[in-house]
Every structure is written in structure tokens, then in C-alpha cells.
Amino acid sequence: MHRLPLLMPAGKGSARRPSEMEDKVTSPEKAEEAKLKARYPHLGQKPGGSDFLRKRLQKGQKYFDSGDYNMAKAKMKNKQLPAATPDKAEVTGDHIPTPQDLPQRKPSLVTSKLAG
Amino acid sequence: MTPPTNTVCNCFCILLTADIISTVEFNYSGDLLATGDKGGRVVIFQREQENKTRPHSRGEYNVYSTFQSHEPEFDYLKSLEIEEKINKIRWLPQQNAAHFLLSTNDKTIKLWKISERDKRAEGYNLKDEDGRLRDPFRITALRVPILKPMDLMVEASPRRIFANAHTYHINSISVNSDHETYLSADDLRINLWHLEITDRSFNIVDIKPANMEELTEVITAAEFHPHQCNVFVYSSSKGTIRLCDMRSSALCDRHSKFFEEPEDPSSRSFFSEIISSISDVKFSHSGRYMMTRDYLSVKVWDLNMESRPVETHQVHEYLRSKLCSLYENDCIFDKFECCWNGSDSAIMTGSYNNFFRMFDRNSRRDVTLEASRENSKPRASLKPRKVCTGGKRKKDEISVDSLDFNKKILHTAWHPLENIIAVAATNNLYIFQDKIN
Numbered sequence: 001m002h003r004l005p006l007l008m009p010a011g012k013g014s015a016r017r018p019s020e021m022e023d024k025v026t027s028p029e030k031a032e033e034a035k036l037k038a039r040y041p042h043l044g045q046k047p048g049g050s051d052f053l054r055k056r057l058q059k060g061q062k063y064f065d066s067g068d069y070n071m072a073k074a075k076m077k078n079k080q081l082p083a084a085t086p087d088k089a090e091v092t093g094d095h096i097p098t099p100q101d102l103p104q105r106k107p108s109l110v111t112s113k114l115a116g
Numbered sequence: 117m118t119p120p121t122n123t124v125c126n127c128f129c130i131l132l133t134a135d136i137i138s139t140v141e142f143n144y145s146g147d148l149l150a151t152g153d154k155g156g157r158v159v160i161f162q163r164e165q166e167n168k169t170r171p172h173s174r175g176e177y178n179v180y181s182t183f184q185s186h187e188p189e190f191d192y193l194k195s196l197e198i199e200e201k202i203n204k205i206r207w208l209p210q211q212n213a214a215h216f217l218l219s220t221n222d223k224t225i226k227l228w229k230i231s232e233r234d235k236r237a238e239g240y241n242l243k244d245e246d247g248r249l250r251d252p253f254r255i256t257a258l259r260v261p262i263l264k265p266m267d268l269m270v271e272a273s274p275r276r277i278f279a280n281a282h283t284y285h286i287n288s289i290s291v292n293s294d295h296e297t298y299l300s301a302d303d304l305r306i307n308l309w310h311l312e313i314t315d316r317s318f319n320i321v322d323i324k325p326a327n328m329e330e331l332t333e334v335i336t337a338a339e340f341h342p343h344q345c346n347v348f349v350y351s352s353s354k355g356t357i358r359l360c361d362m363r364s365s366a367l368c369d370r371h372s373k374f375f376e377e378p379e380d381p382s383s384r385s386f387f388s389e390i391i392s393s394i395s396d397v398k399f400s401h402s403g404r405y406m407m408t409r410d411y412l413s414v415k416v417w418d419l420n421m422e423s424r425p426v427e428t429h430q431v432h433e434y435l436r437s438k439l440c441s442l443y444e445n446d447c448i449f450d451k452f453e454c455c456w457n458g459s460d461s462a463i464m465t466g467s468y469n470n471f472f473r474m475f476d477r478n479s480r481r482d483v484t485l486e487a488s489r490e491n492s493k494p495r496a497s498l499k500p501r502k503v504c505t506g507g508k509r510k511k512d513e514i515s516v517d518s519l520d521f522n523k524k525i526l527h528t529a530w531h532p533l534e535n536i537i538a539v540a541a542t543n544n545l546y547i548f549q550d551k552i553n
Contacts, residue, residue: 028437033385035440053331057284057303
């Protein structure tokens with residue numbers, strides 16, 4: 001039986017015990033969950049599969065056009081290579097990104113948690 | 117062996133500033149200790165032999181060999197960067213003078229041969245001692261080259277490269293007790309290899325759903341049984357472990373045993389599944405038990421009982437009231453490893469703030485120690501640490517809010533025979549041993 005890591009809407013799920021309200025207050029885990037829900041109200045309501053799992057499987061994804069890269073490499077052979085790597089803020093025009101230029105930072109789970 | 121909670125630790129600390137250590141592993145005799153790092157390098161340390169002239173150097177580990185195992189790659193077809201970080205190293209049992217190990221990054225496994233050269237041939241006929249070719253017409257006599265001793269040189273060479281078998285990221289490799297095969301596991305599949313054959317591997321577990329939208333769990337770790345060459349286990353992100361028998365079918369999608377601890381549904385929260393995800397699974401040396409590490413605890417399972425673990429040890433239960441912030445800074449996804457000592461009487465795992473924990477299964481005692489420069493003077497003993505969970509903080513205790521979550525000990529290893537442990541704290545490797553009397 002598959003249990004998806006989604007929050008169950010109020011009213012569904014296991015029968016309420018009389019002391020459940022008390023549990024919600026005293027259990028540290030539930031208190032943390034309440035905190036999280038308060039900060040990110042849309043968390044966990046996306047249907048179909050888990051965000052975490054998909055993020056995990058997509059680790060390392062960078063967008064890169066090999067055609068552009070190879071064309072630029074060919075063009076570079078006729079030009080002098082720049083002495084220092086250009087500042088990212090100044091990269092415009094016909095500078096084709098190389099694998100080394102692409103940002104190292106992988107998008108944090110928090111931003112994707114907020115999206116959608 | 118002295119119970120680990122009474123361990124008075126000698127420290128022999130080695131600095132590895134180059135890069136963050138990503139795996140630590142002793143070989144079968146414990147004389148060699150391999151580390152892999154984020155930069156794709158492998159550094160092997162060797163234990164010094166007992167030396168009468170330097171009695172204090174007994175058991176010190178020194179650098180034996182360093183080599184670049186993996187390089188960064190870019191998969192142009194899928195726009196994927198393939199990190200060179202070494203995810204796991206596993207030694208092969210020693211069969212001759214050379215040492216062999218498997219090292220893997222996200223996509224490729226390599227078999228490395230590490231051999232010593234301490235002799236050199238001298239007196240070649242066709243070339244000089246410095247390598248220059250001699251004029252063949254000037255040679256008037258033949259001589260037989262002789263072997264002369266030379267300074268020890270340790271060479272590492274890649275003997276096999278096992279590539280292109282994994283779509284997803286390899287998280288585990290495990291050498292079989294038959295010493296001929298090994299398995300490699302990624303998020304969704306497990307493959308079986310023969311150490312001699314690189315162009316073929318057999319898929320033995322495949323949990324990829326037909327529709328990726330239905331994906332609910334991934335494989336997090338896998339290991340072969342230490343004695344039964346047909347048995348292996350794999351753990352999942354849902355906190356379950358499946359034991360599979362390769363004799364029962366070629367594709368082990370159906371498990372032979374399913375280990376899961378029942379959960380109280382009323383205590384379920386958003387975090388429940390995330391913190392139940394198993395980050396490491398290790399068989400005991402005896403083969404009778406296995407240990408799993410989830411975010412807050414270490415559990416010992418009897419292979420004969422699937423319904424629940426026989427032991428649960430809390431690593432840092434005080435973090436349960438910090439789960440919200442640990443989720444926000446992604447620490448909740450940290451993958452801690454765990455290990456057994458040689459006699460299976462003790463287990464060890466890491467925590468935050470450069471703390472690591474050891475549990476004595478017999479006496480039920482546990483201890484928290486810290487791997488840090490300030491506390492680790494050579495031959496000084498480590499002082500137990502304590503985290504204060506609330507209320508008044510005693511002197512020498514540290515409060516939960518003061519813990520440094522960037523200082524995480526994810527990788528630890530225990531010598532197979534002695535009370536020597538290796539602890540990786542970011543880019544420092546600490547080796548602690550029992551004090552000798």
C-alpha cells in the first residue's frame with residue numbers, strides 16, 4: 001500500500017481520539033509541522049508523486065547547448081582566449097556558456113517548495 | 117575488547133584540507149584506511165608497523181597512496197553534470213601482494229589496483245641507467261639485468277571501469293562474499309556485476325514505476341550479506357528494508373523478507389516519512405543482524421524478525437523540536453552512515469557540531485564525543501560531551517541552539533579487529549584509538 005507524503009485535509013484520516021488536541025500541542029514534531037504549515041501554506045498539496053523524490057532524481061541538471069558550445073569553441077580558436085574569466089555580471093552578447101560557467105548552486109528545496 | 121564507552125581515546129589527527137571527505141573505509145585487515153573526497157581523489161593511509169625504536173608510533177596511520185579516481189564529466193545528451201565526488205569505496209579481500217578497491221561516483225565504478233614497487237632492474241643492454249638509448253652498434257657484450265632495491269613506490273592503476281549502467285545516481289556498492297561479484301545500487305535500480313566483466317551487468321532490482329508520477333520511494337542503500345552470497349538487502353526512503361534472495365528469481369523485485377517498524381498513525385506528521393528515510397544499512401559481522409540509520413536514530417534488526425527492530429538507539433532526539441528549521445536549511449536530508457565494531461558489540465554514528473555517538477549494545481551505555489582540533493591533542497583523551505535539551509544548561513553542556521549544523525559527521529569507520537575509529541569531519545580525518553597501558 002502506498003503512503004504518499006501529503007498532508008491529509010482536516011476531517012479525513014484516522015478517527016479522532018479525545019486527547020488528540022492535546023497531542024497536537026505537546027508533540028514537538030506536530031508543533032514543528034504547524035510552524036512549517038504557517039510559513040508555507042501550500043506545502044504538500046501538490047498531487048501525484050513526491051517533490052523530494054523528483055528533486056533527488058534530477059540532481060545535476062544543467063541546461064547547456066552543445067551546438068552553441070562547439071560553435072563557440074571553434075570561433076575561439078581564432079581569437080585570443082580571455083586572460084581571466086569574465087565576471088558573471090558582465091557576461092552578455094555572444095559569450096556561450098561552458099560547463100564550467102554554469103552555476104554550481106543547485107536550487108534549494110525551499111524555493112521549489114514555495115512554487116506551485 | 118574494552119567497552120567503547122570507557123574508551124580513552126588517543127588522537128592521531130590527519131589534516132586533509134584539500135576537499136570534503138565523502139567516504140571512509142578500512143580494509144579487511146584494518147592496516148589500510150581509504151578516504152574518498154568531493155574532488156574525486158582517493159587517499160589511502162597505512163598503519164605503521166610496531167617499531168621498537170619509536171614505541172609511541174605504534175599504530176599510527178600515514179599516507180600510503182594518493183590518486184585521482186574520478187574526474188568531473190558532463191553528459192551533453194541529458195544536460196547533466198556528473199560530479200567527481202566519490203560516493204563509496206569498498207575494498208576487495210586481499211588475494212596477493214597488491215590491494216584492490218572499488219570506488220564509485222554517481223555514474224561510474226572503477227576497480228583500482230594498488231601495488232608496491234621496491235625493486236628496480238638495472239643493467240639493461242639497450243638503454244642507459246637514465247633511460248637514454250644506447251647505440252646498438254657500440255654494444256660489445258651482453259649483460260643480465262639485476263634487481264636492485266629502491267625507495268618504496270606505491271602505484272595505483274585502474275584495472276576495470278564499469279560504466280554506463282546507471283541512469284540515476286549510484287548510492288551504494290557492495291562486494292559479495294564470493295569475491296567474484298558485486299552490486300551497485302542507484303535510486304531506482306540495483307545491478308549485479310562480475311569483477312572481471314565490464315561490458316555487462318545484470319539488473320536484479322528495478323523499482324521504477326511505469327509512470328514516474330506514481331513514484332513514492334527510492335532505494336537509499338544496499339548491501340550483500342557477509343556470508344550468504346545469494347542474499348542482499350536494500351533500504352528505502354520510506355524507512356523499509358527488503359531482503360532478497362537471488363536464488364529465488366533472476367529479478368528480485370519481490371522480496372523474501374520485508375522489515376518495517378509499525379508506526380502509530382496518530383503521531384504521523386509531515387516530517388514522519390522524511391525522517392524515517394534510511395540513509396545507511398549495514399550487516400553485522402556475524403550476519404545475524406543488520407543496522408539501519410534514519411535521521412534521528414539507529415536501529416538494529418534481527419534478520420529473523422521483520423516486524424520491528426530489536427534495538428533502537430536515539431542519536432539526537434533533541435532535534436525533533438527543530439525539524440522545521442532543519443527542513444528549511446535542508447539538513448533534514450543529510451545522509452548519516454553507521455558502523456559496527458569488529459565484535460558487533462558496539463555501533464557508531466555521526467551527528468552535528470562534529471559530534472559522534474557510540475552505543476555499547478551489551479551495557480546499553482552510550483557516549484557522545486567530539487572530533488575537533490581543540491579537543492584532539494595527540495594522546496589526550498576525549499571528554500564526553502552532552503547536549504542540553506532545555507532548562508538550565510550545566511557547565512560544559514552545549515545547548516541545542518548553539519549546535520553548528522554545518523559541522524556534520526556523516527562518515528565514520530571502525531577497524532575490523534581493534535578499537536580504532538576513523539571519523540571524517542568535513543575535510544579533516546580523525547583517527548582515535550584506545551589508550552595502551
